[in-house]
Amino acid sequence: MTPESTILAAICLPLAGALAIGLAGRVSANLRESVTMVTAGTLAWLVWSLLPTLMAGGRPAVEVSEVMPGLSIAFRVEPLGMLFAALASGLWIVNSIYSIGYMRGNKEKNQTRFFVCFALALSATMGVAFAGNLFTLFLFYELLTLSTYPLVSHKGDAATVRSARVYLGVLLTTSIGLFLPAIIWTYAVAGTGDFVLGGILAGNLGDPEVGLLLALFVFGIGKAAVMPVHRWLPAAMVAPTPVSALLHAVAVVKAGVFAITKIIVYVFGIDFLFASPSSGWLLYVAVFTILAASLVALRQTNIKRLLAYSTIAQLSYVVMAAAILKPLAEVGAAIHIVAHAFGKITLFFAAGAIYVASKKTEIYQLKGIGRRMPWTMTAFTIGALSMIGVPPTAGFVSKWYILAGAFQADNLVAVFTIIASTVLNAAYFLPILYMAWFAREESGGKEHGEAPFAAVLALTITAVLTLAFFLFNGPVIDLESQVVRGLN
Amino acid sequence: MLSAPLIILLQPRGLAWAGATAVALLSFAIAVALTIAVLGGQTQVYAMGGWPAPYGIELAVDSFSALVLLVVTGAGAGALLAARPSIDQQIEHQRQPLFYSAWLLAMSGLAGIVVAADAFNIFVFMEISSLASYVLIAGGPDRRALPAVFKYLIMGTIGATFYLIGVGLIYMMTGTLNLADMEARLGDVTELNPILVAAGFITIGLALKAAVFPLHVWLPNAYTQAPHMITVFLAACATKVAIYVLIRFDYMVFQAKLDDHEAQFALFLMPLAILGILVASAVAMFEGHLKRLLATSSVAQIGYILLGASFVSESGLAASAMHIFNHALAKGGLFLAVACLAFHYSDLRLDQLGGAAKRMPFTCAALVVCGFSLIGIPGTAGFISKWLLITAALETGPMGWLLVAVILVSSLMAVVYIWRIVEKLYFGAPDQDDIAVSEAPLQLLLVTWLVALLNIGFGLFPTVPLTLANASATVLMGYSG
Numbered sequence: 015m016t017p018e019s020t021i022l023a024a025i026c027l028p029l030a031g032a033l034a035i036g037l038a039g040r041v042s043a044n045l046r047e048s049v050t051m052v053t054a055g056t057l058a059w060l061v062w063s064l065l066p067t068l069m070a071g072g073r074p075a076v077e078v079s080e081v082m083p084g085l086s087i088a089f090r091v092e093p094l095g096m097l098f099a100a101l102a103s104g105l106w107i108v109n110s111i112y113s114i115g116y117m118r119g120n121k122e123k124n125q126t127r128f129f130v131c132f133a134l135a136l137s138a139t140m141g142v143a144f145a146g147n148l149f150t151l152f153l154f155y156e157l158l159t160l161s162t163y164p165l166v167s168h169k170g171d172a173a174t175v176r177s178a179r180v181y182l183g184v185l186l187t188t189s190i191g192l193f194l195p196a197i198i199w200t201y202a203v204a205g206t207g208d209f210v211l212g213g214i215l216a217g218n219l220g221d222p223e224v225g226l227l228l229a230l231f232v233f234g235i236g237k238a239a240v241m242p243v244h245r246w247l248p249a250a251m252v253a254p255t256p257v258s259a260l261l262h263a264v265a266v267v268k269a270g271v272f273a274i275t276k277i278i279v280y281v282f283g284i285d286f287l288f289a290s291p292s293s294g295w296l297l298y299v300a301v302f303t304i305l306a307a308s309l310v311a312l313r314q315t316n317i318k319r320l321l322a323y324s325t326i327a328q329l330s331y332v333v334m335a336a337a338i339l340k341p342l343a344e345v346g347a348a349i350h351i352v353a354h355a356f357g358k359i360t361l362f363f364a365a366g367a368i369y370v371a372s373k374k375t376e377i378y379q380l381k382g383i384g385r386r387m388p389w390t391m392t393a394f395t396i397g398a399l400s401m402i403g404v405p406p407t408a409g410f411v412s413k414w415y416i417l418a419g420a421f422q423a424d425n426l427v428a429v430f431t432i433i434a435s436t437v438l439n440a441a442y443f444l445p446i447l448y449m450a451w452f453a454r455e456e457s458g459g460k461e462h463g464e465a466p467f468a469a470v471l472a473l474t475i476t477a478v479l480t481l482a483f484f485l486f487n488g489p490v491i492d493l494e495s496q497v498v499r500g501l502n
Numbered sequence: 503m504l505s506a507p508l509i510i511l512l513q514p515r516g517l518a519w520a521g522a523t524a525v526a527l528l529s530f531a532i533a534v535a536l537t538i539a540v541l542g543g544q545t546q547v548y549a550m551g552g553w554p555a556p557y558g559i560e561l562a563v564d565s566f567s568a569l570v571l572l573v574v575t576g577a578g579a580g581a582l583l584a585a586r587p588s589i590d591q592q593i594e595h596q597r598q599p600l601f602y603s604a605w606l607l608a609m610s611g612l613a614g615i616v617v618a619a620d621a622f623n624i625f626v627f628m629e630i631s632s633l634a635s636y637v638l639i640a641g642g643p644d645r646r647a648l649p650a651v652f653k654y655l656i657m658g659t660i661g662a663t664f665y666l667i668g669v670g671l672i673y674m675m676t677g678t679l680n681l682a683d684m685e686a687r688l689g690d691v692t693e694l695n696p697i698l699v700a701a702g703f704i705t706i707g708l709a710l711k712a713a714v715f716p717l718h719v720w721l722p723n724a725y726t727q728a729p730h731m732i733t734v735f736l737a738a739c740a741t742k743v744a745i746y747v748l749i750r751f752d753y754m755v756f757q758a759k760l761d762d763h764e765a766q767f768a769l770f771l772m773p774l775a776i777l778g779i780l781v782a783s784a785v786a787m788f789e790g791h792l793k794r795l796l797a798t799s800s801v802a803q804i805g806y807i808l809l810g811a812s813f814v815s816e817s818g819l820a821a822s823a824m825h826i827f828n829h830a831l832a833k834g835g836l837f838l839a840v841a842c843l844a845f846h847y848s849d850l851r852l853d854q855l856g857g858a859a860k861r862m863p864f865t866c867a868a869l870v871v872c873g874f875s876l877i878g879i880p881g882t883a884g885f886i887s888k889w890l891l892i893t894a895a896l897e898t899g900p901m902g903w904l905l906v907a908v909i910l911v912s913s914l915m916a917v918v919y920i921w922r923i924v925e926k927l928y929f930g931a932p933d934q935d936d937i938a939v940s941e942a943p944l945q946l947l948l949v950t951w952l953v954a955l956l957n958i959g960f961g962l963f964p965t966v967p968l969t970l971a972n973a974s975a976t977v978l979m980g981y982s983g
Contacts, residue, residue, distance in 0.1 A: 079963055081886070087962065153880040160879070167929065175929045179921070186917050190878075191910050198892050198906075 017067045017074030021089045021144050024060045024099070028053060028137035032130045039126030047114050050129050054107045057136065061103040068096045069493060075146055084206060087153065090146035092209070093493045094279070094348055098272045099143035101352055105264045105359060106136050108472045112363055113256040115468030119370040122254060128168060132260065134161040139265040142273065148197045148207035148281065151273060152189070155237070158269055159185045165257040166250050177249040184246035185236045193234030196227055200281065209276065211497070213283020224282070225292030231277050232296060232333070237270025239326045240333055241303040248322045255366025258318060262325045263359035268351055271332040275347050278336045279497060288339040300334035301431045303327065308438035315376050317365045320442065321358065324401060327435060328354045335416045338428055341498035343419025346412055348494040349487070353408035356480040357400030363473035364394035367465035377446055382455030386462060389470050391450050393477035398443040400480045403436055408483035415491075518599035519589070522606055523582045529613065530579040533571045540568040541969065547619070560680060562619035566974030569823055569967065570739075570746045571616045573830045577738035578609040580834065584949035585731040587942070588841045592643050592729045601641050605735070608634035612743045620680040621669040624747055625662065628711070631743075632658045635736060639728040650723035657710055657720040661744075664707025671700035672755075685755050685981060701756050705748065705770070712744035714771075714808060715778025718801045725797035730841035733793065737800055738834035742826045745804065749811050749822065753978040772812040776908050778805035783915035787922070792843070792850040795919055796836055799876065802912060803829045809905070810891050813898055819975035820968075821890035827967045828875070828883040831960060835872030835953035839865050842942035842950055852922065857932025862941050866927045868954040873920040875957040878913050882961040886968070888913065 015023070031053030038046040067074060068091060075090035091099075113132070117125050138161055141154030159182065167178035201207050204214040219227065236243045250261055261267060278287060287293045304327045311323035331354070335347035367390045368374055368383065384391040400407035413432060420428035464470050483490075539546055546563040563571065582605065593601050611631025618624045636658075640651040673679055675696050676687040691697060706717075713721040721741070725733050752767055782802035789795040807829070810822030840850065842865040847854055859866040875882035888909065895905035941947055960967060 081962060081964060082889070082968060085889075149880070156879050157881065160874070164928075170929050175925060179925070182921065183917075187914055190913050190917070195892070195906055195910065198889065198896065202893065202896050 017064055017072065018076040020060055020064055021074060021076055021091060024057060025137055025140045027057050027060060028133045028140065032133035035129045035133055036126060043125065046126060046129060050110050053133060054110045058103040058107055061099045064091060064096060065100065068093060071496065085149050086147065087150050088146035089144040089150065090209065091144055093496050094272065094276055095143040097348055097352065097490065097493060098268060099140055101355055102136065102139045102143065102264050105355060108475050109256055109259055109264055111468050112472030115466040116254065116256050116366055116370055119466045119469065124168065127164060131161055131164045135165065135260065135265055139269060142269045146209060148200060152193065152197055155269065155273065156189060158266060159189065162261065162266055166253040168254055168257065169252065174252045177252040180249035181246045184243060188234050188236035188243050192230045196230035196234050199227060209280035211280060213281055213286050215282055216286040221290050222292035224290040225295060228282065228293050228296060232274060235270050235273050237266055238274050238333060239267060239270065239329050240299060241306060244326045247326055248319055251318045251322050255362055255369065259359050259362040262362060263355040267325060267329055268355060271329050271351060274333055275336045279344060284339045284344065296337040297334060297427065300330040300337055301427060303330035304334065304431055304435050308435050312438065312442045315378065317375060317377055320377065321361055321365060325358060328401065331416065334428060334431065335419060338419050338423050338425055340419045340422040342415055342422050345491065345494045345498055346415030346419050349415055349490060350412035352490060353400065353412040353483060356408045356476055356483055357397045360393050360397035360473055360476040360480055363469065363476060364390045364397065367469045367473060370469060371465040372462045380446060380450050381453040384451040387464050389464060389474060393473045395447055396477045396480050398447060402439045402443060406481060406484040408480045411484055411487050518602045519586050522602040525606060526575065526579040526582045526609060530575040533575040536563050537568045537572055540565050560619040561617045563617055564977050565970045566823060566977060567616045569827060569970040569974060570743060571613060573742060573827055574609065574612045574616060574739045577735055577830055577834055580949055580953060581731050581735040584838060584946045587946050588731045589729065591845065593641055604634045604637040608638060612739060615743050615747060619682065622679045625666055625669060628662055632662065635740060638732045639724050642727055642729045644727060647727035650727040654720040654724040661707045661710030664703045664710065668700040668703035668707060671696045681754055688755065704751055708744050708748040712741045712748060713801055713804055715774055715782060715801055715805060721801060722794050722797040726791065726793045730837065730844050734834055734837040734841060737837050738830040741804055742830060745807055749978065754981050768812045768814055771808050775805045775808040775812055778802060779809065779908060779912045783912045786919045787915055790852050792852055792855065792923065793840060796833065796840065799916065799919065800833060806891060810894060813894055815894060815897060816975040816979050817890065817894035817897055819978055820971045821887055821894045823971035823974045824890055824967060825887035828887045828960065831883050831953060831957050832872050832875035835950065835957055836869060836876065838950040838953055839869035839872065842946055845942045846940065852926045855926045856930025857937050859928040860932065860937040861939065863939065864947055865942055865950065868950045870924060871954040872957055873924065875961065877916045877920055881958060883957045883964065885961055886964045
């Protein structure tokens with residue numbers, strides 16, 4: 015297959031998969047889940063088969079249709095999108111394994127709808143990753159919001175629907191109210207919305223409009239959860255845990271920071287942005303979000319809410335790294351998307367496994383749980399260490415690059431933030447680890463062992479990936495450095 | 503197109519339906535043929551009875567008329583194609599042949615307005631279509647339809663009378679009724695005051711017909727009480743035709759000849775359009791009855807069409823023309839889905855609709871798709887017109903950002919009211935515990951889905967309506983030169 019048709023196949027396959035899953039769901043649960051696994055596996059194979067082309071410097075592109083003159087649905091694979099697509103499609107396999115265990119273990123209703131929407135969300139994610147211009151990006155960005163809504167509101171009771179309304183409300187309001195005008199503005203001044211290395215705005219827009227446009231983009235992409243548009247993320251915690259994992263690690267928030275990074279690199283161009291003083295605010299907003307979200311996380315007692323605030327902080331790491339506007343930092347931003355994905359998916363899988371096995375959701379209930387669920391808690395520990403950035407985990411690699419970028423720019427604010435937030439991360443994760451491993455279990459609790467095998471398998475895989483990424487990150491860095499080499 | 507009387511003769515109701523549908527499909531086919539001819543580049547003119555204009559009655563189709571004609575005949579054909587089960591449910595059997603013939607009359611009246619090239623025939627066709635639609639709306643099974651029709655009748659008659667007064671004044675000054683001729687002769691008129699008065703009468707009369715805010719009060723009641731399929735038909739095309747005449751008159755006849763007409767037009771209509779968009783959207787957000795909610799949202803959508811026209815620019819007009827087409831698709835689809843829902847829910851208040859998504863999954867999915875189009879989610883037809891409208895608004899200068907804000911805020915309001923419906927359908931408390939799937943009749947459902955898919959199709963490949971809309975904008979702006 016040519017790379018061009020592979021791109022289209024990668025977007026259409028999950029769609030076809032969704033249809034097949036829906037039909038198979040009428041026959042039997044086993045068939046439905048086999049179809050899910052086959053679709054996930056094939057998708058990953060398709061996406062990963064693009065990798066050699068990319069490594070060799072190829073940029074396969076394909077235009078599907080021209081909607082209006084100058085406005086087309088087009089795809090173009092470049093290193094950032096490749097990384098994101100490879101990550102999402104790879105993690106979908108693991109997530110599907112986990113979903114099967116979790117959904118069965120919890121005897122959830124409407125499982126067919128769940129798997130169908132999951133496949134749809136992945137199709138939208140592939141579209142976001144491969145989008146060749148702003149219009150296509152926006153199209154799939156909205157599809158992603160809409161296809162994840164049924165997942166967030168899965169439970170269907172009043173409280174869930176309310177939270178799901180916050181989720182949808184924040185994401186649609188920001189995207190229609192800010193992101194869309196930013197896109198139209200870009201098309202109006204630049205005459206195009208194509209992603210071009212070095213940006214399309216240089217010479218078309220002056221200060222302080224650049225800063226304003228950047229603000230429309232950053233806050234319009236609500237999925238990146240930069241404060242104050244972060245409210246939807248804690249609200250979305252009502253979703254089943256595999257969905258939280260999808261939201262936090264595989265697709266949704268990653269689509270947000272990915273889009274911001276991509277827009278900074280390919281629409282503004284980092285040199286242009288670096289030369290525009292009015293864009294300097296972004297760094298400080300990101301810094302504020304990192305510190306504020308970490309402080310809020312300190313006060314959480316619910317495991318999933320704590321993880322949600324931790325995600326908000328970690329997302330702003332990516333935004334901050336992108337906003338440093340130095341080559342090494344951009345590489346750091348891209349790698350942090352991956353590193354955080356591995357770590358956070360592990361943490362969520364573990365939190366979900368604890369819920370399935372013991373129905374525990376609060377941190378104080380975790381005393382001594384390490385003895386009952388050693389596999390789960392080992393994975394949780396690895397994930398937490400990665401969040402803090404302790405070697406030998408993935409989190410260390412990305413922090414290293416972001417720090418290097420910060421020094422390259424002599425940006426002491428960023429350096430200080432990384433140090434402070436590392437301390438804060440340690441402050442909220444280490445007590446949990448202590449409690450799980452060293453505290454004595456309270457008597458009278460329910461007897462339980464590990465979660466279902468599929469769930470444990472999935473979280474073990476992601477924990478191993480978190481460790482492996484520390485050792486084998488060469489290809490990823492090579493790939494992302496291609497962007498930087500163009501920048502230097 | 504005037505084969506309506508024949509339908510009365512087709513007494514067996516099956517035949518009456520088949521006849522009406524065949525005629526509607528045929529006229530749709532004619533409209534398509536005309537569109538293809540117009541896309542080829544020239545205006546199609548037909549002089550009735552062989553008398554040349556300006557003496558004889560002339561029919562003319564340019565790209566703007568072709569676009570609206572497509573909407574009218576498409577809406578008529580689509581609605582009729584799907585209508586039978588719903589009409590069987592709502593209209594007594596022996597009255598059906600009459601009903602179908604009234605429907606054809608309404609459709610031919612609307613189509614007549616679009617193709618007529620002189621002001622008086624527009625009035626005649628307007629009366630035909632209005633009288634027929636009064637009958638159609640009153641035909642519903644509910645007696646509450648009667649006061650709604652009465653309101654519509656009074657308002658509609660006032661509107662038509664105002665229009666006629668305006669046309670009379672112009673005739674007095676120019677001695678012609680043919681639009682093109684009128685435009686040419688207005689240049690020789692020295693005393694412009696009567697023309698100004700005429701412009702006022704015509705604009706207000708047509709605004710009444712088009713349900714421009716604040717002259718819209720007849721619309722929500724009429725649409726709510728009409729038989730469901732009639733709501734589909736009228737919501738898709740009736741008010742749009744009035745707007746069509748409004749735009750045609752103001753751009754073709756008045757604009758070039760009256761000093762400052764552009765400014766007056768823009769200053770008069772733009773605030774009304776903005777108010778209409780915001781107020782009607784806000785009302786829709788708190789409306790509790792599904793049909794009323796959608797009808798109120800129509801008032802807001804008419805505001806969009808006017809807003810585009812009030813920019814007095816090519817891009818603005820193109821956005822308007824495009825929105826006429828796209829809104830017909832979205833709202834037609836929504837009301838079709840409502841007609842499907844009506845098979846199980848005789849009372850269409852929102853709080854009665856809990857669990858509908860379980861009972862009628864396909865209907866509800868189609869409703870959601872058309873709802874997306876109404877909101878303007880990318881990938882649907884509604885997005886295209888919103889994009890055009892925002893681009894056109896940005897071109898108007900610094901004021902443009904305010905207009906963009908209005909458009910975006912009202913889009914968000916649309917999210918709210920559409921989502922209220924979606925939450926009720928999918929998460930509302932069901933009326934019984936164990937719901938079996940029980941869909942609307944296939945005939946209705948298929949057309950509903952066809953329209954829903956068209957919403958997506960024209961969202962991804964809008965070339966044909968876009969070409970027409972751009973061409974109409976060029977033609978209309980051309981008169982001002």
